[in-house]
Amino acid sequence: MRKKLLKGVKRVVVKIGSRVLTDDDGALDMTVIGSICNDIAALRGQGVQVVVVSSGAIAAGRSELGLLEKPKTIPQKQAAAAIGQTRLMRAYEEAMKPHGLKVAQVLLTSEDLASRQRFLNARATVDTLLGFGIIPVINENDTVVVDEIKFGDNDNLSALVTNMAEADLLMILTDIEGLYDADPRTDPAAQLIPLVRSVTRDIERMAGGAVSAVGTGGMATKVAAAKKAARNGAPTMLLLGKQAGIIINAMEGSEVGTLFLPAAAGLNRRKHWLAYTLKPAGRITVDDGAREVLQKKGRSLLPSGVVQVEGRFDRGGCVRICGLDGKEFARGLADYSVTEIAKLAGRKSKEIEEVLGYRYGDVIVHRDNLVVL
Structure with missing residues (x-):
């Protein structure tokens, strides 16, 4: 071998x-x-x-x-x-x-x-x-x-x-x-x-x-x-x-x-860099439904699946993604800042512009910028 x-x-x-x-x-x-x-x-x-x-x-x-x-x-x-x-x-x-x-x-x-x-x-x-x-x-x-x-x-x-x-x-x-x-x-x-x-x-x-x-x-x-x-x-x-x-x-x-x-x-080189080289600046806790689609279906994280957000990070910051048990299961780059995600938690994607007055996209963490650990 x-x-x-x-x-x-x-x-x-x-x-x-x-x-x-x-x-x-x-x-x-x-x-x-x-x-x-x-x-x-x-x-x-x-x-x-x-x-x-x-x-x-x-x-x-x-x-x-x-x-x-x-x-x-x-x-x-x-x-x-x-x-x-x-x-x-x-x-x-x-x-x-x-x-x-x-x-x-x-x-x-x-x-x-x-x-x-x-x-x-x-x-x-x-x-x-x-x-x-x-x-x-x-x-x-x-x-x-x-x-x-x-x-x-x-x-x-x-x-x-x-x-x-x-x-x-x-x-x-x-x-x-x-x-x-x-x-x-x-x-x-x-x-x-x-x-x-x-x-x-x-x-x-x-x-x-x-x-x-x-x-x-x-x-x-x-x-x-x-x-x-x-x-x-x-x-x-x-x-x-x-x-x-x-x-x-x-x-x-x-x-x-x-x-x-x-x-x-x-992992491809970029996702390996994301998973192991970047230092997370925050944590996003998601519900069980969001955890399942992230882990098993390779989807993006939507605002509706967010339960809580902590830390200090701007748009593009590296975040830990954790389940309700508090354990990290994924890591990614956030499309919105910590204050923006706090306002969007639990809301539908179509409500983003209504809540913030603007929108960068429909997701909190895009699947291309997310690694399941």
């Missing part, structure tokens, strides 16, 4: 975690970085384009600042990132040089991908770099980012980059062999799960939420990233990053790590 699935892969996103890139003292491990770059060069030789999403800047900067443990304050993290980014890029440059390959740094915040124009600009930049045979090395712009515009972790960023770069495969290199049915660090009977056909609630619960001393993402964030990539139609491989040759072995179809299969019916 693996060989067949990977046969047509032409563009790969390789996410490399902090624990993979650093040694026991928290400094960059040039042996491991060199091994990974050897594999990336081998892929390039086979005609496969590679985009790297790399953690490690804060960890590299931490050692330069003389901090004995992970920075706790935002200024400390930003200072460590400012120092560490240069060290990290230099490490990639040195490791790629023997293969005749060049690298380019691309720093992003969630705002860069939440804006459709900036999202497309970022994609064009990555496409151009790949066209010149250069390896983009993408990281969150930790030197300026604050909580409100953070991706959360580079696992999430890698899934979003997989969509942005229109990649065929996401590889997440981590410090364990893959997804286990229990924590292998504490349970010697834990078994590796080689294949995940679909990320279910049981799989998510199994992943837990542990984080490392030098990174921000635990197994739960990696499973969440695999789920997002699957909705985009891309498989994900979770692999032991410090194992020499692991990328090439995986690409050749060896039964290593955990393979997450793509969803049978993936």
Whole structure:
């Protein structure tokens, strides 16, 4: 199955975690970085384009600042990132040089991908770099980012980059062999799960939420990233990053790590962006009838189905769409502002102009701008 699935892969996103890139003292491990770059060069030789999403800047900067443990304050993290980014890029440059390959740094915040124009600009930049045979090395712009515009972790960023770069495969290199049915660090009977056909609630619960001393993402964030990539139609491989040759072995179809299969019916690129990249600014609660037609019939949300609206958003804002039980089941772009929707809730479409004195259209959220989650 693996060989067949990977046969047509032409563009790969390789996410490399902090624990993979650093040694026991928290400094960059040039042996491991060199091994990974050897594999990336081998892929390039086979005609496969590679985009790297790399953690490690804060960890590299931490050692330069003389901090004995992970920075706790935002200024400390930003200072460590400012120092560490240069060290990290230099490490990639040195490791790629023997293969005749060049690298380019691309720093992003969630705002860069939440804006459709900036999202497309970022994609064009990555496409151009790949066209010149250069390896983009993408990281969150930790030197300026604050909580409100953070991706959360580079696992999430890698899934979003997989969509942005229109990649065929996401590889997440981590410090364990893959997804286990229990924590292998504490349970010697834990078994590796080689294949995940679909990320279910049981799989998510199994992943837990542990984080490392030098990174921000635990197994739960990696499973969440695999789920997002699957909705985009891309498989994900979770692999032991410090194992020499692991990328090439995986690409050749060896039964290593955990393979997450793509969803049978993936989202198009724009709807994936809408579902997973935009941050909702409000919530619309709908009645059971509206929920049924949205979920089962792919219709637009009409004002008659709206029960309540909350938040602060204008026309075109991203909103969560929730049922009467309060649970979000869809997400979309509103055709009206929060104050306008509050006035239209429960009314018929033909009453819109009568209520507002104008109308943009007959729906609150058009089906083309709506994703069922």
